[in-house]
């Protein structure tokens with residue numbers, strides 16, 4: 030029996046773990062990936078809005094978080110596959126068959142990229158579907174399509190245009206939702222074409238991606254455009270499927286919490302983006318982790 034189980038080792042989970050250590054709580058952190066850091070690993074632009082420091086990209090900030098937790102006394106289990114969670118009993122069962130119990134659980138599972146759900150999207154994973162523009166050198170010299178109209182889509186289009194002869198940005202809306210700094214660069218970059226009010230219906234190919242089928246507003250019928258790479262950036266959804274039947278959530282699957290970060294179940298807390306549909310940031314994730322750890326510590330003191 031442990032004091033705290035933390036699920037997820039992004040900024041929220043790492044902050045909670047750091048605070049649990051400081052408060053003397055016996056803590057285990059479960060992370061499904063090989064590396065900790067969550068979304069920070071896909072931030073390729075400088076981070077200047079996390080107060081107190083500048084990082085050239087998310088990985089640098091992640092490294093600083095890791096350095097600051099290096100000597101902490103919590104157990105970190107990476108590449109863990111959770112088979113089931115009984116939140117009432119505060120019990121986590123791993124795919125390996127191992128069962129771990131605690132007095133409190135902190136859910137810090139963050140967000141995942143939303144998928145389009147169109148033919149070809151899953152089939153061409155690793156065969157032309159671009160996971161991250163961090164891998165853009167693999168697409169150097171190729172024509173690519175970026176799907177989405179927000180900051181992430183715009184940023185990826187700009188990064189890909191550094192190595193790709195043509196980048197076509199396809200988005201549903203009339204206007205891009207990306208910040209002005211990005212949209213200005215998009216419109217002046219001669220490699221980038223923007224298709225507003227347009228929808229990609231399927232990704233086509235044999236061994237590799239060869240084309241996308243696009244429908245443009247006002248066009249008589251969809252057309253095929255030859256590309257060798259496609260990246261989808263249409264937003265995020267919470268990693269809360271595991272807990273769906275056990276906790277109160279909003280209609281998009283974000284966990285509902287109190288000002289103490291507590292969910293609808295006693296001693297089950299949710300921190301960071303998984304419980305923050307309005308304004309997810311590194312700062313709020315880190316702050317939520319601290320709050321949950323402090324609330325748990327003060328409750329355990331009173332037991």
Ligand SMILES: Cc1cc2nc3c(=O)[nH]c(=O)nc-3n(C[C@H](O)[C@H](O)[C@H](O)COP(=O)(O)OP(=O)(O)OC[C@H]3O[C@@H](n4cnc5c(N)ncnc54)[C@H](O)[C@@H]3O)c2cc1C
Pocket residue numbers: 036037038039040041042059060061062065066067068069071072073075076077078079109111137138139140141181268271300301302303309310311312314
């Ligand atoms: C491109 C980009 C740029 C951004 N730029 C900024 C910025 O400039 N400033 C800013 O403040 N924010 C920025 N953000 C947002 C910021 O990264 C997030 O708000 C922050 O990472 C949220 O932290 P989190 O710990 O709640 O979730 P996440 O970072 O999503 O971490 C969740 C962790 O939980 C793990 N996990 C999920 N499910 C399970 C499971 N079942 N079992 C075990 N582990 C699990 C995941 O693998 C992941 O490691 C950006 C995000 C992106 C994608």
